[in-house]
Amino acid sequence: MAELQPVALTVNGRAQSLVLDTRTSLLDLLREHLGLTGSKKGCDHGQCGACTVLLDGRRANACLVLAVAADGGDVVTVEGLEHPLQDAFVERDAFQCGYCTPGQLCSAVGLLEEANRGGEEIDDAYVRERMSGNICRCGAYPNIVAAIGDVAP
């Protein structure tokens, strides 16, 4: 029998309270229970990065976080993202099919936060290395790197 437990968290600035099967991932909470389908389920194993969201200000794979473990957390998905990076992605044509883009955007915002936390300088090699958790099957990588470079300090 399913184990149900309450989960309260903030998603894109709005407080949410749900009662969920403990097996529910944060990704399924977002997609199936809140209808926020921007975050994508690519591999569901933490390997593709399409589910990347900001959890308490840091990028995280929503598919590997249990919803109950995110209780009390503050989640930002692509639907709640407001960042110059989004314009840079459009300017640089940093996508083709767009499936990985929500994860790429949240991950890149997280990369900027980490560079700041780690006191690291951002160049193209740094972006390629630190964005390796986000796969783009269309191969839009050069333009993604350029877009992130446009907004990097």
Next chain:
Amino acid sequence: MDPFVYSRASTVDDALAASGATFLGGGTNLVDLVRLGVATPDRLVDVSRLNAEIEETGDGGLRIGAGVRNNDLAFDRRVRERWPALSQALLAGASGQLRNLATTGGNLLQRTRCSYFQDVTKPCNKRDAGSGCPAREGDHHNLAILGWSEHCVATHPSDMAVALAAFDAVVHTSRRSLPVAELHRLPADDPSRDTVLGPGELIVAVELPPLELARRSLYRKVRERASFAFALVSVAAAYDGSDVRIALGGVAHRPWRAATAEQAIRDGASFRVAAEAELAQARPLRDNTYKVALATNTIVRVLEELS
């Protein structure tokens, strides 16, 4: 996926009171294993918010709480200055978003990525004791060359643990303290046990003792693509022209402290002779003989860079 009860421990005592529970850290490996059916916990106790501090020990060492996230440890200025290879090892592991979740304790206790272990439709002595080890004759190009047994040829996947093993780090559990290099077992006739920890034993911290030598240290990871892949071979080393520390990753069921090579270098051997002496113990499998040369050359290269 079978149902499980989830609770969040507010103290270590709280976590230890839940008998029969499985401890949950960042979940980056465990949640995946539950989804794959490899792990079937009845009860998860979330310990990821416990012991989240990095503290000076007063003698130049650091005490790293088990709940410290991999990125936070990698970015710590003290780690970068005093044990740079540890920071490099952490940043060579996984991806940015996984490192924000993964904890120090969980990183040590992650399971092998051997494809047979992760596939419940295949036999595996580690997952299902006595069912056999198809990896010995099957896909083992990235598995062990050192310390394996007929029952298991898996490797331990952690990068962090390799650097910790090189630097004589100590694990503090709820019951005892022991060197990181002695935490993980060789598979012998019981590959189901990755470590020497007992049921319900919780890692609370990892202590880095002061090691002046470690200020000159490097971590080099060789893999099949430039980033976000497990090591074929990795080397953590510190060298000051006389004293040396070396540990290898990707070659055994545990981080492999290269004591033979270290002693040879202290006795005046060349890097190559020392590395070859270490790898003389290797017993490569059909498709991973390349790892012997790769490990030898990587040891030599890292020591040359440190010279």
